[in-house]
Amino acid sequence: MAELLSPRWGYASITDKISDIVLRRPVHWIWGLGFAVAGALSVAFFGLMGWLFLAGVGIWGVNIPAAWGFAIGNFVWWIGIGHAGTFISAFLLLLRQKWRNSINRFAEAMTLFAAGIAGLWPILHLGRPWFAYWLAPYPDVMNVWPQWRSPLVWDIFAISTYLLVSLLFWYVGLIPDLATLRDRAQSRAKRVAYGLFALGWRGEARHWARFETAYLLLAGLAAPLVISVHSVVSLDFAIGNTPGYHSTIFPPYFVAGALFSGFAMVLVLAIPMRKFFRLEEFITLRHLDNAAKIMLATELILAYGYLAEIFTGFYSGDRYEIAITVNRMVGPYAPVYWALIVLNIVLPQVLWFRRARRSIPVLFTLGILINVGMWMERFMIVVTGLAQDFLPSSWGLFIPTWVDWTMLAGSIGLFALLFLLFLRGLPAISIFEMREIAAEEKA
Amino acid sequence: MSAIHGLMAEIGGPEALVAAVRRARAAGYRRIDAYSPFPVEGLAEAIGFAGSRIPLATLVGGIAGGSGGFFLQWYSAVVSYPVNVGGRPLDSWPEFIPVTFETTVLFAAVTAVVAMLAGNGLPRLRHPIFEAPHFDHATRNRFFLCILADDERFEAASVRRFLEEIEPIRVVEVPACE
Numbered sequence: 001m002a003e004l005l006s007p008r009w010g011y012a013s014i015t016d017k018i019s020d021i022v023l024r025r026p027v028h029w030i031w032g033l034g035f036a037v038a039g040a041l042s043v044a045f046f047g048l049m050g051w052l053f054l055a056g057v058g059i060w061g062v063n064i065p066a067a068w069g070f071a072i073g074n075f076v077w078w079i080g081i082g083h084a085g086t087f088i089s090a091f092l093l094l095l096r097q098k099w100r101n102s103i104n105r106f107a108e109a110m111t112l113f114a115a116g117i118a119g120l121w122p123i124l125h126l127g128r129p130w131f132a133y134w135l136a137p138y139p140d141v142m143n144v145w146p147q148w149r150s151p152l153v154w155d156i157f158a159i160s161t162y163l164l165v166s167l168l169f170w171y172v173g174l175i176p177d178l179a180t181l182r183d184r185a186q187s188r189a190k191r192v193a194y195g196l197f198a199l200g201w202r203g204e205a206r207h208w209a210r211f212e213t214a215y216l217l218l219a220g221l222a223a224p225l226v227i228s229v230h231s232v233v234s235l236d237f238a239i240g241n242t243p244g245y246h247s248t249i250f251p252p253y254f255v256a257g258a259l260f261s262g263f264a265m266v267l268v269l270a271i272p273m274r275k276f277f278r279l280e281e282f283i284t285l286r287h288l289d290n291a292a293k294i295m296l297a298t299e300l301i302l303a304y305g306y307l308a309e310i311f312t313g314f315y316s317g318d319r320y321e322i323a324i325t326v327n328r329m330v331g332p333y334a335p336v337y338w339a340l341i342v343l344n345i346v347l348p349q350v351l352w353f354r355r356a357r358r359s360i361p362v363l364f365t366l367g368i369l370i371n372v373g374m375w376m377e378r379f380m381i382v383v384t385g386l387a388q389d390f391l392p393s394s395w396g397l398f399i400p401t402w403v404d405w406t407m408l409a410g411s412i413g414l415f416a417l418l419f420l421l422f423l424r425g426l427p428a429i430s431i432f433e434m435r436e437i438a439a440e441e442k443a
Numbered sequence: 444m445s446a447i448h449g450l451m452a453e454i455g456g457p458e459a460l461v462a463a464v465r466r467a468r469a470a471g472y473r474r475i476d477a478y479s480p481f482p483v484e485g486l487a488e489a490i491g492f493a494g495s496r497i498p499l500a501t502l503v504g505g506i507a508g509g510s511g512g513f514f515l516q517w518y519s520a521v522v523s524y525p526v527n528v529g530g531r532p533l534d535s536w537p538e539f540i541p542v543t544f545e546t547t548v549l550f551a552a553v554t555a556v557v558a559m560l561a562g563n564g565l566p567r568l569r570h571p572i573f574e575a576p577h578f579d580h581a582t583r584n585r586f587f588l589c590i591l592a593d594d595e596r597f598e599a600a601s602v603r604r605f606l607e608e609i610e611p612i613r614v615v616e617v618p619a620c621e
Binding site for chain 1: 562567569
C-alpha cells in the first residue's frame with residue numbers, strides 16, 4: 001500500500017501549502033469566471049424564488065394528480081448529495097481510515113451546502129412558504145401541534161438535526177485550523193476575523209485531549225444520524241400508499257443511493273480542486289481509488305434496491321403495484337427509467353477495473369453522469385406513482401416548465417457559489433489532521 | 444515587567460515534547476502547559492490529565508434530549524391536543540421514536556461541544572501565552588513546554604536551568620497579562 005503522504009512534507013510545509021491557498025494566493029481568473037457564472041445562476045434562483053412567492057406554485061409544472069414535482073425530487077437529490085461528507089468524517093474516523101484526513105473538510109462543506117439547499121425545496125414547495133414555521137412545535141394561540149405521526153414532521157426534525165450536527169462537527173474540526181489562519185494572517189482584519197472564530201485556541205495538551213474526546217463523540221453521534229436522515233426521507237414516500245412509494249426496501253435503498261451520489265459529487269469537486277490548487281500530493285490517486293470503491297459498493301446495494309422493487313411489485317400480486325412497475329419501463333417516463341439504469345447501474349461497472357478507478361477523466365465523467373442518473377431516479381420515484389395511480393380517469397402527466405428547469409440550475413449555481421467561496425475563505429483540507437499523518441509517517 | 448506567566452521552552456518535535464514533559468513531572472513541577480500543532484499521543488497522560496467528563500455530560504445531554512423530545516410529543520398528542528382518528532390510540536409511541544431519536548442526537552451533540560469548550564475555558568481570546576515570542580508557530584510546526592510561575596517549586600533561575608538541559612530551540616520568559 002502506497003504511503004498517504006510523501007516524506008518530503010513536514011508540519012510547516014503542509015501548513016503553508018494549505019493556508020496559502022486562503023491567505024496568499026491571488027484570485028485566479030478561472031475562479032473569477034466560475035464565481036460569475038455561479039453568481040448569475042444564484043441570482044436567477046433567488047429571483048424566481050421571489051416570483052414563486054408572489055405567483056404561487058402554478059409557475060411550476062405541478063398540478064393534480066402529480067402535485068410533487070421537481071421540488072421534492074430536487075430535495076431528495078440534494079439531501080442525498082449531502083450524505084457523503086458526514087459519512088466520510090464520521091464513519092471513516094470511527095473506522096480509523098486515515099486517508100479520510102485530506103478529504104473530510106471539503107466533503108463536509110459540500111454536505112452543509114447541499115443539505116442547506118435541500119432544506120429550501122420543501123419550504124418553497126409549501127404553497128404558502130411564509131407559514132413554514134407552523135411545522136415547528138411551539139404552544140401557539142391556534143392551539144395546534146404538529147402531527148407527530150406524519151413522516152413530513154419527522155423530516156423537519158431529521159433534516160434540521162442533521163444540518164446542525166454536521167455544522168457543529170465541521171466547525172469543531174475547523175477550530176485548530178482557524179487558529180493557524182489567525183497566526184499566519186498578514187492583515188489585522190483577517191487576524192481578528194479568524195481569531196474570533198478560533199475562540200482563542202492555543203493547542204494546549206489538555207485542550208487537545210478534550211477536543212479529541214468531543215470530536216470522537218460527535219463522530220459516534222453523527223454516524224447513525226447519516227443513516228437516519230435518508231431513511232426518514234424515504235419514509236415520506238414509503239408510509240404513503242401510492243403505488244411505487246409503498247415499499248419496505250426504501251430506507252436502505254435510499255441511504256445507499258445517497259452515499260452513491262454523494263461520493264460521485266465528492267469526485268466531481270475533488271478532481272478540479274486538486275488540479276487547480278495543485279493538491280495532487282494530498283488528494284492522491286489512492287484517495288480517488290478508495291472513493292470509487294465505495295461508489296461501486298453502494299451502487300451494488302442500489303442495484304439490489306432496484307431489483308427488490310421490481311420483485312416486490314410483482315410478488316405483491318397487487319394490480320396497481322404491478323402496473324406501476326411495468327409502467328416505469330414502458331410508460332410515458334420510460335426514457336427516464338432506462339437512462340437511469342444505464343447511468344447508475346451499467347456504466348459504474350467499469351469501476352471493477354483498477355485502471356478505471358485510477359483514471360481522472362473516467363472518474364470525473366462518471367461522477368457527473370451518476371449525479372444526473374441519481375437525479376433521474378428521484379424524478380422517477382416522485383412522479384411516476386403520482387401521475388398514474390389507481391384511477392385512470394384521474395391520470396395526468398407532470399411536465400416541467402422553464403421555471404422548474406431554471407430553478408434546478410439555479411440551485412446548482414448556488415451550491416457552486418458557496419463552494420467557491422469556501423475554497424477561498426477556509427482551509428479546504430484539514431491542516432492539523434494532515435500534520436498528524438506527517439507525524440505518523442515519520443514515526 | 445514584574446509579573447511573569449512562566450518560562451517556556453520551544454521544542455522541535457512531538458517525541459521530544461513528551462519526553463520533556465515527563466522529565467518536568469519527574470523533577471517535581473506540577474503546573475505545566477504543553478502546546479502542540481496537533482494532538483500528540485500520550486502527551487495528555489504525561490502531563491497528568493485525569494480525563495474529562497465530556498462523555499458523561501454527553502450522555503446526560505442525550506438522555507435529556509430524548510426524554511424531552513418524547514415528552515413534547517406525548518404531551519401535545521395525548522394531553523394538550525388529542526385528536527381521535529378512528530379510535531386509534533393517542534399515545535402511539537412507536538411513531539414518536541424518529542423525533543425522539545433526532546432530539547437525542549441533537550442534544551447530545553450540542554452538549555458534547557459545549558462541554559468541550561467549557562472544559563477548555565474557551566472562548567478566551569486573550570491569554571499571556573499569545574504574547575510570547577514565536578508562539579504563533581504553535582499552530583504551525585513548533586512544540587512548547589511552559590512551566591507556570593504559580594508552580595510551588597517555581598524559581599526563575601532553576602527552572603531556566605532545567606529547561607536549558609532538555610536542549611530546546613530557545614527558552615523565553617512569558618510575561619503575565621497586566
